[in-house]
Amino acid sequence: MSEQQNKGFVREINGPIVTIDLPGIRSGEQVRIGELGLVGEVISLAGREAVVQTYESTDGVRPGEPAEGLGWPLSVELGPGLLGEIFDGIQRPLEKIALESGDYIRRGLALPGLDREKRWEFEPNPELAPGQSIGPGTVLGTVQETETIQHRILVPPDHQGELTELAPGGEYRVEDSIAHLRDAHGHSLHLTLFHRWPVRKPRPYRQRxxxxxxxxxxxxxxxxxxxxxxxxxxxxxxxxxxxxxxxxxxxxxxxxxxxxxxxxxxxxxxxxxxxxxxxxxxxxxxxxxxxxxxxxxxxxxxxxxxxxxxxxxxxxxxxxxxxxxxxxxxxxxxxxxxxxxxxxxxxxxxxxxxxxxxxxxxxxxxxxxxxxxxxxxxxxxxxxxxxxxxxxxxxxxxxxxxxxxxxxxxxxxxxxxxxxxxxxxxxxxxxxxxxxxxxxxxxAAAEWWHKEVDRHWEGRRTEALALLARDAELSRIVNLVGPEALSDAQRWQLEGASLIKEGVLQQSALDEVDTFCSPQKQFALLDLALSTYDKGMTLIEIGVPVSHLQDLPQLAKARRCKSMYTSEQVARINDLAREIDEAFESIRLEYAKQHTDD
Incomplete structure (x- = not known):
């Protein structure tokens, strides 16, 4: 459908909802409204009367002002030049809008989503040749969009036919033709570095x-x-x-x-x-x-x-x-x-x-x-x-x-x-x-963790969540009657849960070291907290007072090591785990000696 449609006019305005009279309009089609050229989308249709939701304020628009259809639904331009950009809600580039109209978006301002003047180095697909049948998703060639992302130029999902011409490698603008194909009806279609696609229509794929x-x-x-x-x-x-x-x-x-x-x-x-x-x-x-x-x-x-x-x-x-x-x-x-x-x-x-x-x-x-x-x-x-x-x-x-x-x-x-x-x-x-x-x-994630990090990941995760659940129950008791009502084992459970909460779950987005944590460091911290809890519980069971364990300086270090060591220093976390083991073993031996002397 051509861009210029039959002219119509505005009948009624209700905030962003505008009723227009426009022959030949279709549901979902984009329209321009009023002298300002506000952009909107048809959401309801009764004969030639259409209800339009506009994407800009309708202040100042009056009944009787012109309206025209654009011939396509709300669509986005898809091609090289998207990455690194900042768009508004209908894919207008905000940086170019700022140059055009300053700090506030001028109503009716129409700018394309992709830069029409920039040239891109196109490298054709060497496996394609004239005469081949091509269909949706066929890779016509590539453009290096950024240093890290190679942009593959695809045949649009609604195009297929016989490739009659493929442009040689070189620099092209997004509107330049880079391929021609002949469809089943014998019509010649030209393909560019970009195409449009309706935003409310999911793009098709082979299978999920x-x-x-x-x-x-x-x-x-x-x-x-x-x-x-x-x-x-x-x-x-x-x-x-x-x-x-x-x-x-x-x-x-x-x-x-x-x-x-x-x-x-x-x-x-x-x-x-x-x-x-x-x-x-x-x-x-x-x-x-x-x-x-x-x-x-x-x-x-x-x-x-x-x-x-x-x-x-x-x-x-x-x-x-x-x-x-x-x-x-x-x-x-x-x-x-x-x-x-x-x-x-x-x-x-x-x-x-x-x-x-x-x-x-x-x-x-x-x-x-x-x-x-x-x-x-x-x-x-x-x-x-x-x-x-x-x-x-x-x-x-x-x-x-x-x-x-x-x-x-x-x-x-x-x-x-x-x-x-x-x-x-x-x-x-x-x-x-x-x-x-x-x-x-x-x-499903456990398969990856067990292969790439440690085969005990799922078990350790389950243990940690169980300990946190016990902590929630014990915390309610503490709030009612105080910590003195708890046994040493229960108080150590609170201590173990605190190690997990402070040493693993807490993470500062502003901490230069702790803002990102690799999977290897994540498991090392989790295993450190749980190992400390397990070994401490063993000592509690043989009669060591919980206060004796809570006074260990290594516990404070276990809480802080998330921000002390980077993701490349996992070995240092493992060293701390051995240091805690030695401290616990020293307590066990001392307690055993005292028990023997008594």
Whole structure:
């Protein structure tokens, strides 16, 4: 369909919802509205009358102003030049917007997502030749997008036919033709370095596979206790101030994914500014290059138009699927899906739809499920296996996990990292509550841990969680009647749980040494805490007073060694474990001698 459609006009305006009269318009099509040329999307259609949700404020727009269809649904441009960029909720590059209109986005400003002037060095696929049949996902060639990421130029999912021409190697702009093919009807189609894809339509793949390896985030409470597989679905719910954004930023900074997409969806501007300013300065721990070489950001703050907030998650997902189709492992972080759901609620209310629980539309659960189901590990058409790991932050009002967005999300996802206000108030970060959090990926992740790190990982994890559960029960008794009511064995259980909480679970994002922890160091710290507890319990059982063990200076060292030794100094942690063994053995011998003398 051509870009110029029949002209129409505005009938009615209700905030971001505009009713227009436009012949030939189709549901889901993008339109331009008013003298300002505001962009919107058709969400309801009755004959030639269409209801449009606009992605910009409609202040000043009047009935009777012109409206026209653009001929395609809300789509994103997919091609080289995405990585390192910062986009708004409908894929307009914010840095170019700042040059055009200053600190505030001028309404109606239309900028392409990809730079039209930059030239890219294209290297054609040597295995392709004219006359071959090609289809969705065929790799036409490659472009070195950044120092670390090779961008594979793919045949779009809706194209197939006979290759009639493939451009030689050289420099090309994204709009330049690099291949021609003839489809089944004999029509000639030209392919460029980029293509458009509708954001609400999942990109196809050959088949879905099970996840096989964990997403290593460098955060101990996640990797060692509640692991997430590549291609999995996770959520980080928590009340205001519990640290959701910091957890997601840590995952974005330190995860072993090939590509990171961070979608700031309706969050406070100061938090997103921190992301936008800090990410370009960070170094990727796996390559030593700038983190932005494998990252792209979608920023839609709480003061930006609410409908663009709803679109931003789909924009991020579509770009994630595009890199997945190249065979990359992508992690996408949505901060937060609660703000996204609030956008659904506002639009639903303006449309007069029947509200259900807490004013959300009846289709909230199905929309959430449709978004999370776009995550997964898949077999692509021609680039091997790729994955999209989707992790969404949830902001339940007052920390109430029974509210609709959190409860529906909990039914959909596989990994649930519940943040606790009590832990955050106690300055225990990350404040992931080990009692209410869960992971459905433990057994699958165990295969990787046992092969790559230590075959006792799953058993040690189970022991630690059991000890933490006993600690929760004993802590309630202490709160009621005081620690004097506990036996020495019970008091040592509290001490062992404290070792795990302070020496393993607590981790400072601001500590230069402890902000990232390798799997090997994670297991060494966990094993140190549990070995110390086990050997101490053996001494308690033979009658050694618990106070004698609590006074050992090595216990304080065990709590601090997470920030004393880097991930390359795991041997030093093992040395500390031997030092504690020697101290315990000395106590045992001394106690045995006293017992013999008596």
């Amino acid at each position: 596979d099970d996840g096989i390896s964990p997403l290593i985030t460098g955060q101990r409470v996640i990797d060692s206790f509640f692991p997430q597989l590549k291609g999995g679905k996770g959520a980080v719910p928590g009340p205001f101030g519990a640290g959701k954004t910091v957890v997601q930023q840590q995952i974005a900074r330190w995860s072993n994914a090939d590509i990171v997409i961070y979608v700031g969806c309706g969050e406070r501007g100061n938090e997103l500014v921190d992301v936008l300013e800090s990410f370009p300065q960070l170094e990727d721990p796996y390559t030593g290059r700038k983190l932005m070489e494998k990252t792209l950001l979608v920023a839609n703050t709480s003061n930006m138009p609410v409908v663009a907030r709803e679109a931003s998650v789909y924009v991020g997902l579509t770009m994630a699927e595009y890199y997945r189709d190249m065979g990359y492992d992508v992690v996408m972080l949505a901060d937060s899906t609660s703000r996204w759901a609030e956008a659904l609620r506002e639009v639903s209310g303006r449309l007069g739809q029947m509200p259900v629980e807490e004013g959300y539309p009846a289709y909230l659960a199905s929309r959430l499920a449709a978004v999370y189901e776009r995550a997964g590990r898949v077999e692509t058409y021609n680039a091997g296996a790729g994955s999209v790991t989707l992790i969404g932050a949830v902001s339940p009002p007052g920390g109430d996990f029974s509210e609709p967005v959190t409860s529906h999300t909990k039914d959909i996802i596989e990994t649930f990292w519940a943040l606790s206000k009590e832990l955050a108030d106690a300055r225990h970060y990350p404040s992931i509550d080990w009692v209410t959090s869960f992971s459905g990926h433990v057994h």
